[in-house]
Amino acid sequence: MAQISAKPPTTSRPRRLSAGLPDTTVIGWLRQMVLIREFENRTGQAYQQAKIGGFCHLYTGQEAAVVGTIAATEPDDPIVTAYRDHGHALARGMDPGACMAEMFGKITGCAKGKGGSMHMFDKPHWLFGGHGIVGAQTPLGAGLAFAAKYEYEVLRKPLPNPGVEQGSPAKKKVALCYLGDGALNQGALHEAMNLAGLFGLPVIYVVENNGYSMGTSIARGTTMADDLTKKADAYGITGRTIDGFDVMHLYDEFKPLVDECRAAQRPAFVDLKTYRYLGHSMSDPQKYRTKDEVDQFKAKDSIDRMAHHLMEERRCLPEDAFMAMQKEAKEVVRAALEFAEQSPAPDPATELYSDVLVNPMPGMSPSGEYVRGAKNPLL
Amino acid sequence: MPSLTLVQSINLALQQEMERDERVVILGEDVGLNGGVFRVTEGLQKRFGPERVVDTPLAESGIMGTAIGLAMAGMRPIPEIQFEGFLGPAYDQLVNHAARYRTRTRGAVTIPLTVRVPVGGGIHAPELHSDSPEAIYAHHPGLKVVMPATPYDAKGLLLSAIRDPDPVVFFEPKRVYRSFREEVPEDDYTIPIGEAKVVNEGTDVTVVTWGATVFECLAAMDKLPEDVSVELIDLRSIYPFDLDAVVNSVQKTGRCVVVHEAPKTAGFGAEIAASIQEHGFLHLKAPVQRVAGFDTVMPYYKLELDYLPDAKRVGEAVQQVLAY
Numbered sequence: 150m151a152q153i154s155a156k157p158p159t160t161s162r163p164r165r166l167s168a169g170l171p172d173t174t175v176i177g178w179l180r181q182m183v184l185i186r187e188f189e190n191r192t193g194q195a196y197q198q199a200k201i202g203g204f205c206h207l208y209t210g211q212e213a214a215v216v217g218t219i220a221a222t223e224p225d226d227p228i229v230t231a232y233r234d235h236g237h238a239l240a241r242g243m244d245p246g247a248c249m250a251e252m253f254g255k256i257t258g259c260a261k262g263k264g265g266s267m268h269m270f271d272k273p274h275w276l277f278g279g280h281g282i283v284g285a286q287t288p289l290g291a292g293l294a295f296a297a298k299y300e301y302e303v304l305r306k307p308l309p310n311p312g313v314e315q316g317s318p319a320k321k322k323v324a325l326c327y328l329g330d331g332a333l334n335q336g337a338l339h340e341a342m343n344l345a346g347l348f349g350l351p352v353i354y355v356v357e358n359n360g361y362s363m364g365t366s367i368a369r370g371t372t373m374a375d376d377l378t379k380k381a382d383a384y385g386i387t388g389r390t391i392d393g394f395d396v397m398h399l400y401d402e403f404k405p406l407v408d409e410c411r412a413a414q415r416p417a418f419v420d421l422k423t424y425r426y427l428g429h430s431m432s433d434p435q436k437y438r439t440k441d442e443v444d445q446f447k448a449k450d451s452i453d454r455m456a457h458h459l460m461e462e463r464r465c466l467p468e469d470a471f472m473a474m475q476k477e478a479k480e481v482v483r484a485a486l487e488f489a490e491q492s493p494a495p496d497p498a499t500e501l502y503s504d505v506l507v508n509p510m511p512g513m514s515p516s517g518e519y520v521r522g523a524k525n526p527l528l
Numbered sequence: 529m530p531s532l533t534l535v536q537s538i539n540l541a542l543q544q545e546m547e548r549d550e551r552v553v554i555l556g557e558d559v560g561l562n563g564g565v566f567r568v569t570e571g572l573q574k575r576f577g578p579e580r581v582v583d584t585p586l587a588e589s590g591i592m593g594t595a596i597g598l599a600m601a602g603m604r605p606i607p608e609i610q611f612e613g614f615l616g617p618a619y620d621q622l623v624n625h626a627a628r629y630r631t632r633t634r635g636a637v638t639i640p641l642t643v644r645v646p647v648g649g650g651i652h653a654p655e656l657h658s659d660s661p662e663a664i665y666a667h668h669p670g671l672k673v674v675m676p677a678t679p680y681d682a683k684g685l686l687l688s689a690i691r692d693p694d695p696v697v698f699f700e701p702k703r704v705y706r707s708f709r710e711e712v713p714e715d716d717y718t719i720p721i722g723e724a725k726v727v728n729e730g731t732d733v734t735v736v737t738w739g740a741t742v743f744e745c746l747a748a749m750d751k752l753p754e755d756v757s758v759e760l761i762d763l764r765s766i767y768p769f770d771l772d773a774v775v776n777s778v779q780k781t782g783r784c785v786v787v788h789e790a791p792k793t794a795g796f797g798a799e800i801a802a803s804i805q806e807h808g809f810l811h812l813k814a815p816v817q818r819v820a821g822f823d824t825v826m827p828y829y830k831l832e833l834d835y836l837p838d839a840k841r842v843g844e845a846v847q848q849v850l851a852y
Contacts, residue, residue: 227601261634270633277600277637282624288590289625292597292605299603303579304550308602337620340590347585504635505669506768507693 166404167397172465178220178396179455179466180474182212185236186452187478188245191486192235192252196431200490201252205266208236210426213451214357215240215327217399218421221407222325225312227293229277229286230327232267233357233425237327241274245481246488255492262495263504273311283362284335287354290326291341294352297322298414323411324352331362333371333380345416346384353410353417354386357393363429364437381418393423394451397458531709537679538568538644538700540712541686542606546576548716549604552690555582555591556608556644565610566646566705592618592643596626599639604690612647612699613656615665626695627670641695642686647675648740648789649836650703652829659826660739660790663799665697666767672721673766675699677742679710681764684719692721699766701740724770726777730759733846734777736800737787738763745787747839752846766796774800775807782813783849787837792820814852817845 167175189207196205208215215236219228230237238248243259251258252266260270269279277293280286300308301319309315332338333356345352356377360367367374378388387409391402403419410417424446428435459466495501532540546552554569560583563570573581584591588609595605609615615622626639649658666673672694676682682700689696727742728749735745735758742762749758759777763769778784784804786797801816819837827835 229597260632260636263634264632268632270637272633272636277597278629278632280625282620285593285620285625288593288621289597289600291590292594292599293601294597295594296598296601296603299553299579299598300601308551310602336617337589337593340585340587341593343585343587344590344594348582504631504633506630506672507638 165397166401172463175397175463176459176466178216178400179452179459180478181216181240182396182452182455183474184245184478184481185212185215185239187475187482188235188239188248188485191482192249193427193431195249195252195486201266202254203265204232205252205431206233206429207427207431208233208425210446210450211357211359211393211423212236213396213399213455214393214421214423217393217396218325218355218403220400221404222323225275226322227275227277227297227324228327229290229293229324230279231283231286231329231332232279232281233329234267234269234279238269238271238276238279241271241276243269243271243274243276245485249482249485250489250492253489253492254494255489256495256500257488257492261500263500284328284332284337287326287328287332287335287338287341288344290324290352290354291345291350293326294324294345294350294416295348297324298349298351301414321411321414322351323407324350325355326352327355327357329362330356330358330360330367331365331370332356333377334362342381342384342386342416342418346386349415351410351414351416353407353419355419355421357423358420359423359425361425361429361437364433364435366437377420378418386416386418388418388420390420391422393421394449394454396451396455529711529713532679532712533706533709534676534679534682534700535566535568535705537683537710537712538686539570539572540714541683542569542572543575544716545687545690546572546580549690551602551604552606553580553582553598553603554606554608555584555595557584557586557591557610559583559608564608566702568644568700569608588614588616588618589621592621593625595641595643596621596639599626599641599695600629600637604640604642606642606644606690608644610646611653611657612645612659612661615645615661622665622671622695622697623668627668630694631670638693639695640693642689642692643695643697645697645699646702646705647699648701648703649826649832650740652832654828655826658832660788660821662699662738662766663790663794663796666796666799670695672696672768673699674721674764675701675739675766676764677701677704677739677762679712681719681725681762683712684717685721685764687716688718688721691718696721699739703740704743707743719764722765722768722770724764724773725762726759726773727762728758728760730757730781732757732781733783733785733849734759734761734774734781735785735787735842735846736761736763736774738766739789741787741789741837744837744839745842748842748846751839751843756846756850758846769800771803771807774804778804778808779811782811783852784812784816785819785842785845785849786816787819787842789821789836791823792818793823795820814849817849819845
C-alpha cells in the first residue's frame with residue numbers, strides 16, 4: 150500500500166502569496182494543468198495506436214506539481230528533469246506540436262524526432278532534458294547551478310547562450326532539478342546533494358514523490374520515507390515537505406523557498422507529494438496498488454480542486470470560461486496531433502548520422518567514403 | 529623555449545587556456561590545494577582561485593555530472609579523474625549523457641568537456657591504476673579520445689581538446705609523465721584532433737602505436753638490424769583516428785604491426801587492423817600483427833613488465849612480418 154498521504158495542507162498563512170497574484174496568472178496555471186491533462190490523455194491514445202514508439206511515461210495526476218513549481222521560477226532559470234517530462238516541457242512553454250512530434254519521431258519534434266518521449270529538450274526555454282537514467286540528471290542540476298553561480302560571482306556577465314543579450318548584467322539564478330522518488334536510492338543523487346551542499350549551489354532538488362518507483366512503494370524502497378527531509382539534513386541542505394495537490398498552496402510554499410535560494414545562492418530539497426493516476430509506463434499491470442487507492446486520489450484531483458477554487462471561492466472564473474478553457478485545450482492538442490501526424494520523418498540520408506560530433510572523422514562509419522588511398526570497392 | 533616534462537607541459541597548457549578563456553574551470557579530487565594526484569594542476573588554484581580550480585569530494589559520478597551540467601550551460605569544464613579505473617563510477621555520466629547530447633538534441637545542446645585522465649601501466653601500480661581503456665571510450669559515438677605521448681603534443685592536443693565543442697577524453701600516459709623533457713613553445717599552438725604523427729619515416733614495415741609504447745617501439749627500432757626500415761606512427765588521437773596516415777603508410781610498406789598496452793582482444797589494434805584490410809588489402813605482404821597486453825587483468829608490479837608490450841616483443845613482431 151502507498152505510504153503517502155493526500156491530506157490537505159495543514160499550515161495556513163495570514164495572507165497567501167497566490168492570493169495577491171492577478172487573476173489572469175492563476176487562471177493561466179489552471180489552463181496549463183488542463184492542457185497537460187488533455188495532452189497526456191491524447192498521448193496515451195496515440196501510443197495505443199502505435200504512433201509513438203518506444204516507451205512513454207504519462208504525467209496524468211501530477212499536473213499541479215510542475216505548474217506550481219515552474220510558476221515560482223524565472224523563465225531563464227535552468228531546469229532539468231527525468232523521463233516523465235512532457236508536463237515540464239509544456240509548462241516551460243514548449244510548443245505542444247513540437248512535443249508531440251518528438252514522440253512521433255518526426256523531424257519537426259523538439260529534437261527532430263531523435264530524442265523521443267524521455268528526452269524533451271528546449272534550450273531557448275532553459276529546459277535541459279528529459280533524462281532516461283534514473284537519478285543521473287541530479288549532478289547535471291548541480292552543474293547548471295554551478296554555472297549560474299559562476300556567471301554571477303566570477304564572470305559577472307552571462308555566458309553566451311541563445312536568447313541571452315550580450316552585455317546584459319549577470320543575475321542570480323536558481324536551477325530546478327526534478328527527480329522521482331525512485332531516484333532517492335541512486336548514488337548519483339547523494340554525490341550531487343553533497344556537492345550542492347558543500348559548494349552552496351543554487352539548485353532545488355524537487356522530488357516529485359508520487360509514492361512509487363515503478364512498482365515499488367516508497368516505504369519499500371527508501372529509508373525515512375515518512376520524512377524525506379532527513380536525507381537533505383544529511384547534506385546540510387534545507388529540506389521541505391510540500392503538498393503538491395493544491396497548486397495555490399504549492400506556490401505559496403515553494404515561491405519563498407525559490408526566492409531564498411536565489412538570494413542566498415544556496416540549495417534546497419523538496420519532498421513534493423503527488424500521485425500518478427496511470428501506470429509507470431504504458432505497460433504496467435499495477436499489481437502494487439489498488440483501484441480504491443487510485444480513486445481516493447482522483448477524488449482530490451488537483452484540476453478539479455483548482456477549478457472549484459477559482460469558480461466558487463475566488464470567483465474569478467465563470468463556469469463557461471472554464472468550459473471554453475477545456476475546449477481550447479482539446480483544440481490545441483488536436484492541432485498538435487495533426488501537426489505530428491502530418492510532419493515528415495527524418496530523412497535517413499541526412500539525419501541518421503548527423504550531429505554525432507561536430508567534425509566527424511573522414512571515412513567514419515557508415516559512409517565508407519574513403520576517397521584518398523585505395524578505396525574498398527565493397528564498401 | 530622551455531624544456532618541459534609531460535606534466536609541466538599539460539600544466540602550462542591549462543594555465544594559458546585559463547588565462548585566455550575565463551569559462552575554463554578545473555574540478556576534481558585534490559586538484560587545487562594539493563595540485564592533483566600527479567601534481568599536474570600544481571599552482572593553478574593559487575593563481576586562479578578556488579572558484580576556478582575546484583577541489584571536489586571523492587565522487588566521480590558527481591564530478592563528471594557536474595562538469596556536464598557546466599558544459600551544457602556554456603562553460604568549458606575540465607574534470608580530472610585521478611586514474612583511468614576511476615572512470616567506472618563516472619561512466620554513466622560520460623557515456624549515457626555527455627556523449628549523446630549533440631545527437632539527442634540535434635545539435636542544440638553540446639558538451640564542450642575535456643576529461644583529463646592519467647592512463648596506462650609502468651608505474652608499479654595495481655589494476656584500476658594501470659589500465660588502458662581507450663578502446664571502450666572510442667567505441668562510443670559522440671566521444672573523442674586522444675592520448676599524446678610527448679610534452680609538445682600534449683600541449684597542442686590539450687588546447688584543441690578544450691576548444692573542441694564536443695566531449696574529449698584526454699588520456700595522459702602516466703609512465704612518461706616525467707620520463708623526459710622536450711622543448712615546448714610558450715606560444716599558443718594546437719594539434720588537430722585526428723592527426724597522427726610520423727615519428728620515423730621508413731619503407732619496410734609500419735608500426736602504429738600511441739601513448740607510452742611509442743618509446744618501447746623506438747627502443748625496438750634501435751635493436752633491429754640496420755637494414756630494417758621502420759615507419760613509426762604515433763596515432764595521438766584514438767578517435768577520430770588518422771586513417772589516411774595509417775593506410776598511406778601501409779600502402780608504402782605492405783606490412784604493419786600495431787602496438788598497445790590494452791588487452792589484445794577488442795583492443796583498438798583490432799580496429800586498425802580491420803581498417804587496413806578494408807582500405808589496403810591488396811598492398812599487404814603479410815598479415816597485420818598485434819603486440820598488446822594480454823587478455824587478463826593488469827597484474828601488480830612484480831609481473832607488470834611481463835604484461836606490458838616491450839621492445840623485445842615489438843622487435844620480434846617486426847621480424848615476423850618481414851619474414852612472412
